[in-house]
Amino acid sequence: MTKRTALVPGAIGITGRAIIEFLEKDGNWDIIGLSRRSNNFDSKAKFISVDLLNKEDSAKKIKELSSITHVFYCAYSPQKSVQDEIAPNISMLKNLMDGLEPVAKDLEHIQLMHGAKWYGSYLGPYKTPAKEDDPRPIAKNFYHAQQDWIVERQSGKSWTWSAVRPHGIWGFSVGSRMNLMTGIVLYAAISKHMGLPLKWPGTPEFYNCLYNIIDTDLLAEAMCWVATTAKTKNNAYNISNGDFFRWKDLWPKIAEFFNLDVGPIQTVSLQTVMADKEPIWSEIVKNHKLQPYTLSDLTRWDYLDMALSNGYDQMSSITKIRQAGWQKTFDTEKTISKQMQKLRDSKIIP
Amino acid sequence: MATALIAGALGVVGRALVEHLENDPEWDVIGLSRRSPDFETSANFISVDLLNLSDCKEKLTSLTNVSHVFFTPYSARESFADEVLPNLEMLKNLMTVIEETASKLQHVQLMLGAKWYGVQFGAPYKTPAKESDPRHMPPNFYYNQLDWLTEKQKGCKWTWSALLPHGIWGFSVGSEMNMLTSLAVYASISKHYGIPLNFPGNPDLYHSVYQIVDVSLLSRAMVWAATTPTAANEAFNITNGDFTRWCHLWPRIADFFEMEVGEIRQVNLQSLMSDKENVWKEICDKHNLNYYKVNELATWRFMDYAFNNGFDQMSCLNKIRKAGWNGLLDTEETITLQLKNMRNQKIIP
Numbered sequence: 256m257t258k259r260t261a262l263v264p265g266a267i268g269i270t271g272r273a274i275i276e277f278l279e280k281d282g283n284w285d286i287i288g289l290s291r292r293s294n295n296f297d298s299k300a301k302f303i304s305v306d307l308l309n310k311e312d313s314a315k316k317i318k319e320l321s322s323i324t325h326v327f328y329c330a331y332s333p334q335k336s337v338q339d340e341i342a343p344n345i346s347m348l349k350n351l352m353d354g355l356e357p358v359a360k361d362l363e364h365i366q367l368m369h370g371a372k373w374y375g376s377y378l379g380p381y382k383t384p385a386k387e388d389d390p391r392p393i394a395k396n397f398y399h400a401q402q403d404w405i406v407e408r409q410s411g412k413s414w415t416w417s418a419v420r421p422h423g424i425w426g427f428s429v430g431s432r433m434n435l436m437t438g439i440v441l442y443a444a445i446s447k448h449m450g451l452p453l454k455w456p457g458t459p460e461f462y463n464c465l466y467n468i469i470d471t472d473l474l475a476e477a478m479c480w481v482a483t484t485a486k487t488k489n490n491a492y493n494i495s496n497g498d499f500f501r502w503k504d505l506w507p508k509i510a511e512f513f514n515l516d517v518g519p520i521q522t523v524s525l526q527t528v529m530a531d532k533e534p535i536w537s538e539i540v541k542n543h544k545l546q547p548y549t550l551s552d553l554t555r556w557d558y559l560d561m562a563l564s565n566g567y568d569q570m571s572s573i574t575k576i577r578q579a580g581w582q583k584t585f586d587t588e589k590t591i592s593k594q595m596q597k598l599r600d601s602k603i604i605p
Numbered sequence: 606m607a608t609a610l611i612a613g614a615l616g617v618v619g620r621a622l623v624e625h626l627e628n629d630p631e632w633d634v635i636g637l638s639r640r641s642p643d644f645e646t647s648a649n650f651i652s653v654d655l656l657n658l659s660d661c662k663e664k665l666t667s668l669t670n671v672s673h674v675f676f677t678p679y680s681a682r683e684s685f686a687d688e689v690l691p692n693l694e695m696l697k698n699l700m701t702v703i704e705e706t707a708s709k710l711q712h713v714q715l716m717l718g719a720k721w722y723g724v725q726f727g728a729p730y731k732t733p734a735k736e737s738d739p740r741h742m743p744p745n746f747y748y749n750q751l752d753w754l755t756e757k758q759k760g761c762k763w764t765w766s767a768l769l770p771h772g773i774w775g776f777s778v779g780s781e782m783n784m785l786t787s788l789a790v791y792a793s794i795s796k797h798y799g800i801p802l803n804f805p806g807n808p809d810l811y812h813s814v815y816q817i818v819d820v821s822l823l824s825r826a827m828v829w830a831a832t833t834p835t836a837a838n839e840a841f842n843i844t845n846g847d848f849t850r851w852c853h854l855w856p857r858i859a860d861f862f863e864m865e866v867g868e869i870r871q872v873n874l875q876s877l878m879s880d881k882e883n884v885w886k887e888i889c890d891k892h893n894l895n896y897y898k899v900n901e902l903a904t905w906r907f908m909d910y911a912f913n914n915g916f917d918q919m920s921c922l923n924k925i926r927k928a929g930w931n932g933l934l935d936t937e938e939t940i941t942l943q944l945k946n947m948r949n950q951k952i953i954p
Contacts, residue, residue, distance in 0.1 A: 465917070582931055
């Protein structure tokens with residue numbers, strides 16, 4: 256097989272990191288990561304520091320990337336509101352493509368990393384299980400804008416596009432905005448240190464609702480599969496572990512991993528109650544000889560508050576990707592501790 | 606060359622399997638039922654009462670070639686407790702004869718269902734349900750059948766499997782449980798009266814998560830489980846492979862009948878439909894249908910139970926997928942296929 260070259264904008268976020276680690280193991284890829292921050296994990300990939308929001312900076316650095324065959328676009332510029340996110344996130348994608356298309360003559364595919372927010376999952380109850388072609392919510396977000404933009408841009412081109420739409424993402428990253436797992440395990444580690452049982456911090460309704468997550472190892476494999484194998488290109492695909500669960504059934508498994516009792520439900524704003532926990536965390540780090548990250552290095556509590564405060568089923572149908580040939584399934588209850596164990600092994604958590 | 610012995614061959618599952626295998630050159634098909642078939646088939650049908658051991662001995666002792674048993678009959682009783690003995694007895698009687706007779710027996714498959722998880726008690730249960738979940742408090746004849754067969758198989762050359770489908774969607778005549786034919790008759794009569802397609806079940810069910818399995822897919826899964834080594838001596842949930850809600854399906858069913866979607870109006874179908882034989886006959890005459898009585902097609906008692914369950918009903922398919930099963934149907938996209946079959950067969954207008 257001829258060697259492929261992957262470009263991963265957003266390289267140290269949760270999904271960018273996952274795809275880089277996957278492609279490295281695969282061995283058939285040259286990998287170039289783009290990020291504003293410098294790299295914070297072990298990797299043989301080439302990292303380029305670039306601000307995609309800056310047209311000149313992007314143009315200068317992307318000019319050199321003539322070997323790119325596949326783009327895994329994982330970059331995300333968070334803003335104060337969903338509406339405000341549209342313009343910068345379109346600019347970043349546009350700056351990238353403006354720079355890349357003229358030089359990357361072998362470009363085959365660009366993949367957008369989206370999610371269930373496509374369906375308005377953050378707005379309130381929505382049609383579930385959600386399907387890719389369901390009518391859009393009335394509130395447009397940058398996923399819709401980016402997909403519309405790439406569809407337009409691709410017209411008449413030899414390269415193809417795809418978009419993947421995971422929901423809860425379960426895996427490791429440092430300081431990325433939307434990381435479900437890191438926040439939960441830090442909350443658990445601090446609960447343990449304080450002698451508390453593992454209380455459910457979300458709403459009582461959400462504890463009983465249906466939810467779906469994807470392990471980042473599986474997500475990366477699916478991303479690569481969609482970009483290189485899926486029968487149907489120029490399409491968006493939901494992706495998850497392949498099953499559904501309720502937090503009430505998963506929470507005991509997380510408690511078990513930390514050797515904690517399952518506590519009662521206590522709904523709190525994590526942003527509020529974790530605000531004064533840096534000293535406790537640094538004590539935990541010292542006691543267990545962990546890597547010297549602060550809580551704010553590792554997680555963003557506002558995302559977790561948003562993710563756990565809903566009270567309705569959140570389900571994505573993955574029939575479409577299965578019909579395209581994808582056959583992998585992870586049993587969520589059986590695999591939930593794998594990524595947590597990785598965190599423990601790399602001395603991030605006790 | 607394999608020989609399938611399908612017990613309960615006129616039920617919704619048995620009939621589908623007969624039709625699936627009868628044209629497959631790899632299989633000989635023998636169907637067992639008390640009744641004789643109401644449809645043309647090249648399968649060899651034997652009329653036998655499985656509750657009667659001497660009848661079994663007399664009629665089944667000649668079946669020396671049977672390699673695969675698909676056990677699908679169901680003897681309905683007034684209570685769950687009363688169902689245990691007869692349903693276990695049918696299995697025992699059949700196996701007593703077949704084990705003696707069929708020296709090439711390879712596999713015995715039980716057709717169970719999501720009642721394994723206690724859905725029949727009409728209250729929420731742990732969902733998505735997994736095969737490894739703790740059992741509910743008995744009685745449940747599925748437990749008796751599976752425990753008995755597991756014990757019986759020890760030390761034998763043949764293997765067993767069990768399938769736990771839910772929301773079976775396919776055609777049959779004179780069954781105890783048939784959602785498709787019941788809804789088809791209900792919709793046709795509603796249309797005849799010029800009323801919209803009201804949802805006759807529990808309002809909570811309309812919005813709850815639900816799942817069905819089309820018998821065409823179920824038949825394939827049965828053969829797969831009966832012939833795949835990784836599936837031997839295991840029980841598996843089986844559905845179309847996705848989840849849906851009646852609120853997503855109902856407009857498609859209404860659309861098929863060219864009807865308006867009506868209101869949610871929970872009714873007791875047993876009493877509401879008890880006087881509809883005449884109007885159904887009128888409908889059949891008007892549209893030149895192959896006439897079956899309402900009570901041969903519709904199973905109102907079952908519907909009143911199934912449509913009163915106002916909670917999520919979900920089976921997890923991780924186990925069967927892990928064993929290698931890749932079958933999948935998009936429920937919303939395929940829900941009207943079986944209705945179309947019924948229309949093509951001139952069963953409904």
